[in-house]
Amino acid sequence: MAPDRTSPATLWIVATPIGNLEDISARAVRILKTVAVIAAEDTRHSARLTQHLGIDTPMLSLHEHNEQARTTQLLERLDAGESVALISDAGTPLISDPGFVLVRAVRQAGHEVQTVPGACAAIAAISVAGLPSDRFVFEGFLPARTTARRARLAALAEETRSLVFYESSHRIDKTVADMTQAFGAERQIALCRELTKLHEQSVCMGGAELVAWLATDDNHRRGEFVLVVAGAAAVERATSEIGLDALLRELLQITGTKPAASAAARLTGVTRNAAYARALELGAE
Known part of the structure; x- marks a missing residue:
């Protein structure tokens, strides 16, 4: 195994499992054991993972409400020569999770930032969706309010790349119905729920069919969801056409x-x- 090429004062961006605990890499475990501190989105949630892996590195919270203050504290530790790891509740940090403020500040301060790649729900979903994956757009979570959500989907109606969204169980049926209105009843949508977990399930069908599928069983609307939507069919347009x-x-x-x-x-x-x-x-x- 080649050693990691890094100075002691390094910020490590470490991916953690999105469900199945076996999906963490040996390198991730080693880094989490050797850094001075782990910045975690929710320390109580992450403690279950670290205890399972036998990691006793101190942790502190870093979430959307305290990221600026924590960034100042972590920069002080990096300035002192310590290494820091950043993890989120699940998957790859910064992907619909906190961390951008920290990473930007650490880079601006001249410290190294390195990645320990691993699980990411968006990438996992597009790999199994059966829809074009050579070019895609990650949209994360849509707005919670109905009007704003529909407006955002309308703005994406002519996007020719595959679209990737995250959604919760509370809005999955409404979101798929809105997608069907915005994109048309036949546009293919892959729904992936509970990826890598016990009740993992993925289906791909037209929007109207998916709306009906969700209504047939309460279990279809439970869990955490990734939606992959086929892009709009490319249409040749005259260069003079008005947008x-x-x-x-x-x-x-x-x-x-x-x-x-x-x-x-x-x-x-x-x-x-x-x-x-x-x-x-x-x-x-």
């Missing part, structure tokens, strides 16, 4: 939201629902 936003802005000056959305849908080829949602968003600006 959807520009067209809607002009139409909204002379007519109501619904007529503007209907006209924009006919002229651009997007769905009426997508055009209407985008018109609402533009009208609120």
Whole structure:
């Protein structure tokens, strides 16, 4: 095994399992045992993992509410020559989790930042989805509020790359229904739930079919979800074609939201629902 090329004062970004505890690497365990301190999103949650692995390294919390203050403290420890590891509750830190403020500050201070790669729910899902994976967009969690969520989906309706989202059990049915409205009933959506856990399940079907599938069994709506949505079919457009936003802005000056959305849908080829949602968003600006 080649030694890690690093100075003592290094920030390690360490991926941890998203479910199955066997998915942590030997290198990750070694780093977590040898650093001076582990910064964890939730120390009580992460303590179960460290105890299971026989790691007794001190931990402190680093989450969205204290990241700035913790960054100052951890920089002091790095300045003193200590190494620090950052972990999240599950998966790869910074992917829909805290850590960006810390990593940016550590780099600006001139310390090394190194990665110990491993589990990531988004990558795991796209690898099993059966949808194009050569180019994709990670969107993380959609807005919780219905209007904002629909507006964001409408803005993504013409994206030709596969789209990757995280979602909770509380909103999974509403989110899939909104996706079906924005993207059309036939757009393929892969739903991956409880990845690497006991009740792992993944299916891929058209949006309308997936809405019905979710309703057939309460268990289908339980757990943590990753949704992978097929990109829109590429359409060749004339270079002089007016974009959807520009067209809607002009139409909204002379007519109501619904007529503007209907006209924009006919002229651009997007769905009426997508055009209407985008018109609402533009009208609120």
